[in-house]
Amino acid sequence: MPPPQGRRASNEARKRRAARRAAVELSEEHGFGAVLMPAIAERAGVSERTLFRMFGTKAGIFWHDPFLERVATRLDEDTAREDPLRAVLEAVEATARAMDHEDRDLERRRRALVVAEPELLGVGARSVMVSGRELTERMTPPDADDAERLRLTLFAAFAAAALGAVPVDPDEPEEQWVAALSAAVRVAAFGPLSEPGATSGR
Template sequence: MTKRERTRAALLQAAFELFAERGYDATTTKAIADRAGVTEMTLFRHFPAKASLVVDDPYDPLIADAVRARPANEQAIVAAARAVLDAWTAVEPPAVEAVRERLRLVAETPSLLPALAAGSRETERAIGQALVDRGDDRATAGVVAASVVAGLNAALLQWAVRSDDDLGGAIAIAVHALAGGAE
């Protein structure tokens, strides 16, 4: 692990410890940096805003690549939905509880919803561009990308506040709903 990766991991650990202790809104970036043993400037080199600690999405490139890999003759909505499930298989299992913790925090913190919306727009852009890259027209790609992201967000936020099923199951529910049962 590089120094950059260690610093980023320390910042995330410190942030989530403090969010659990104090709540998201009551936790300052200075407190996070102090707990991680770095300066606030270092925190902002890794995360442009406090909300980024929670909603930054490292999965967009995986999803976009999975969309591009789907068959060109597959209907756009089916391709995008199935690509989400395909990308899920590339996520390491230990990351699942971290994903749940992040999403639970978002679901329970109204002040994070604008950051989730901004992140969702980035995911929509990634999926939309990947659909265009595989030959779908831009208008269809935009509508499909927005639909897939909305469905995925709904399934993931519901999953985050439950403890009775796994992340793959929540994603499969979204894919089934979006792809008309064509999993």
């Protein structure tokens, strides 16, 4: 049982995961369009009211990119404003290591559904933009000039896009996945057309 002070947050996280799992499973079985909120609520073991409070809409359950959202939450603002690349790399690595096999499996299946569903693809793309903006805000010092702000905006947008291009395979060794994610962040920082090694810093 989690310690009392973490219990509420943990209950919330548990409910979100149950809802995501139910929505993914039901959409795999019947197609996204045929799945209704009451069925998701029933399978997840939460009330419809809770489902609406947590996600707003059915698409909302698929919307937010849980990985990027967690990266943004874990980003240390002090480090981010001094060394954005290091801060993003650390947040990405910590996020990846905190995900268990089921988390990664659900993420893989969620992505497959989003890509196949035009309605979800649109809201998914928006969610990536929103996460990119959150990353930017945490990295940008209040006194940054326009050029610096643009540089960080583009780094965040590129990182969000690049992280989304790394496949999720729950059976791949964690070390390999973490390395692929770190490489994606470096490509976002130093560009896909740079000579490999020339700017990678390691």
